[in-house]
Amino acid sequence: MKIYNSLSGSKEVFKPITQKKINMYVCGMTVYDDCHIGHARTFLTFDLFLRFFNFLGFEVNYVRNITDIEDKIIEKAKIEKVNYDDISLRFIESMHEDFKKLNLLSPNIEPKASEHIGEIVSMIENLESKHHAYSVEEGDVYFDINSYSDYGKLSKRNLEELDAGARVEVDKFKKSPNDFVLWKKTQTEPNWKSRWGRGRPGWHIECSAMSKKYLGNTFDIHGGGLDLKFPHHENEIAQSECCNEKGFANYWMHVAPLNVDGKKMSKSLDNFITIKKVLNEYHSEVLRVFFYLTHYRKPINFTKDSIIEAKNILDKIYESLRNFELIDIEIDENYKSKFEEALSDDFNTPKALKILQDLTQKINKADSAEKKYTFQTTLKSLANAIGLLSDTTESYFKYSGKEEISEEEIEALISKRNEARQNKDFEKADSIRDDLLSKDIILEDKNDKTFWKKR
RNA sequence: GGCUGAGUGGCAGAGUGGUCAUGCAGCGGACUGCAAAUCCGUCCACGCCGGUUCGAUUCCGACCUCAGCCUCCA
Numbered sequence: 112m113k114i115y116n117s118l119s120g121s122k123e124v125f126k127p128i129t130q131k132k133i134n135m136y137v138c139g140m141t142v143y144d145d146c147h148i149g150h151a152r153t154f155l156t157f158d159l160f161l162r163f164f165n166f167l168g169f170e171v172n173y174v175r176n177i178t179d180i181e182d183k184i185i186e187k188a189k190i191e192k193v194n195y196d197d198i199s200l201r202f203i204e205s206m207h208e209d210f211k212k213l214n215l216l217s218p219n220i221e222p223k224a225s226e227h228i229g230e231i232v233s234m235i236e237n238l239e240s241k242h243h244a245y246s247v248e249e250g251d252v253y254f255d256i257n258s259y260s261d262y263g264k265l266s267k268r269n270l271e272e273l274d275a276g277a278r279v280e281v282d283k284f285k286k287s288p289n290d291f292v293l294w295k296k297t298q299t300e301p302n303w304k305s306r307w308g309r310g311r312p313g314w315h316i317e318c319s320a321m322s323k324k325y326l327g328n329t330f331d332i333h334g335g336g337l338d339l340k341f342p343h344h345e346n347e348i349a350q351s352e353c354c355n356e357k358g359f360a361n362y363w364m365h366v367a368p369l370n371v372d373g374k375k376m377s378k379s380l381d382n383f384i385t386i387k388k389v390l391n392e393y394h395s396e397v398l399r400v401f402f403y404l405t406h407y408r409k410p411i412n413f414t415k416d417s418i419i420e421a422k423n424i425l426d427k428i429y430e431s432l433r434n435f436e437l438i439d440i441e442i443d444e445n446y447k448s449k450f451e452e453a454l455s456d457d458f459n460t461p462k463a464l465k466i467l468q469d470l471t472q473k474i475n476k477a478d479s480a481e482k483k484y485t486f487q488t489t490l491k492s493l494a495n496a497i498g499l500l501s502d503t504t505e506s507y508f509k510y511s512g513k514e515e516i517s518e519e520e521i522e523a524l525i526s527k528r529n530e531a532r533q534n535k536d537f538e539k540a541d542s543i544r545d546d547l548l549s550k551d552i553i554l555e556d557k558n559d560k561t562f563w564k565k566r
Numbered sequence: 567g568g569c570u571g572a573g574u575g576g577c578a579g580a581g582u583g584g585u586c587a588u589g590c591a592g593c594g595g596a597c598u599g600c601a602a603a604u605c606c607g608u609c610c611a612c613g614c615c616g617g618u619u620c621g622a623u624u625c626c627g628a629c630c631u632c633a634g635c636c637u638c639c640a
Binding site: 120137138139140141146147149150151152153154156181182183266267268269314335336337338339340341342343365366367368369370375376377404405406408409410412414416417419420421423424426427430431433459461462464465468469472475476532535537540541544553554555556557562564 | 577578
């Protein structure tokens with residue numbers, strides 16, 4: 112198994128600390144709004160990692176946190192005149208709903224920042240006692256970046272560069288412009304008692320505290336979106352390594368960003384697409400295929416055409432499993448090993464997908480029932496390993512977030528049409544088919560049966 | 567300006583020093599009452615300029631372009 116390690120900037124042979132066990136920490140959501148498809152990419156990618164590690168026989172301890180104390184949450188609460196946890200709880204619920212629909216495997220632990228204030232405070236105290244942190248008159252506590260010589264090793268920058276490029280106005284209390292806040296003094300909710308007065312944690316420290324609690328000082332994999340690499344992950348490394356006096360994560364994995372119509376998603380551009388919106392039109396596995404089509408370290412562009420392409424591909428694959436019933440049969444080892452090989456090379460999903468497409472073609476061209484079953488079973492089993500083909504063909508094709516016409520009505524029209532066909536009244540039969548097509552229902556006559564699917 | 571990464575056919579996207587990726591879309595054909603699905607066939611390619619080489623999309627160097635980060639961000 113080879114994975115690309117952001118820390119070294121190269122592909123490395125993956126060696127977990129404990130054989131066959133993996134401790135993995137992923138930076139999760141800051142819950143101040145509905146999840147968008149950029150989030151979907153990141154978490155679907157880590158879900159793939161998790162599934163494939165399981166497939167290879169690793170036991171993964173997966174921690175994905177929830178950041179529920181943060182400026183944007185507090186701001187929103189102020190605007191809506193509600194408690195901050197009304198906001199965070201609302202969006203945690205929304206997130207869980209989305210993630211369930213995306214068929215994401217649950218993390219083993221999903222810790223919340225607000226429930227780890229004790230751990231956070233003691234970590235800051237530890238850093239202060241070792242002179243890696245300092246408090247100022249105002250009551251804020253900062254991390255002293257110059258006390259940690261390895262600063263910048265993940266994002267590959269040094270302090271001089273950072274100082275030169277600093278665009279923000281320097282806080283007058285900071286010793287160095289790149290020092291970042293560990294504890295923010297505040298009287299507004301939420302706040303907690305501490306030796307520096309009432310306040311709340313800064314961003315970054317919660318991940319150091321929670322990963323330490325659940326995974327220990329040093330663990331295998333730490334990841335998140337590429338945009339978290341700097342400063343968030345860089346700062347986590349600084350805090351954790353200074354506090355624990357041990358190496359932090361061995362492998363860092365970052366998922367490249369997603370653009371919409373060639374532009375970064377943002378509310379001002381009005382190209383902000385939520386997971387809910389996409390799932391309203393497409394089966395969640397279409398989104399999965401869409402992501403798998405591009406390697407996770409490459410930027411991806413979300414357009415109407417590209418999601419349709421993903422749907423076309425998945426449609427074909429599902430089509431080849433129509434009427435498939437799982438029977439006890441050996442799977443094709445040759446395809447299995449090719450599939451494993453592709454994903455073992457830093458999760459080359461485009462290649463893995465191609466193997467599934469090859470299998471589909473083999474099924475369609477199989478000249479014996481036995482061969483067909485073998486390929487179908489192989490396809491199903493490999494696809495399942497990466498979270499695909501978990502639905503039946505029938506229900507996949509009938510999936511739709513919105514209902515324009517009921518299944519009963521469709522079935523009724525189909526039998527009406529077949530009656531007309533038997534009477535050779537093709538004009539009537541075609542008009543019924545056109546009518547259904549206008550409602551996005553496609554009919555397929557196969558042998559003596561008629562199937563329907565959503566466009 | 568700095569750092570990091572990337573440039574392959576309409577789009578997506580593998581891979582390799584010397585035949586071919588592949589998929590989606592398109593086009594032609596088979597099948598079908600007609601379609602759809604499926605199968606068969608088919609078009610289109612490696613940013614630019616040098617160098618190494620018998621030969622480079624693949625190796626080396628310069629250049630150009632793009633993206634992300636440098637401020638909140640998955």
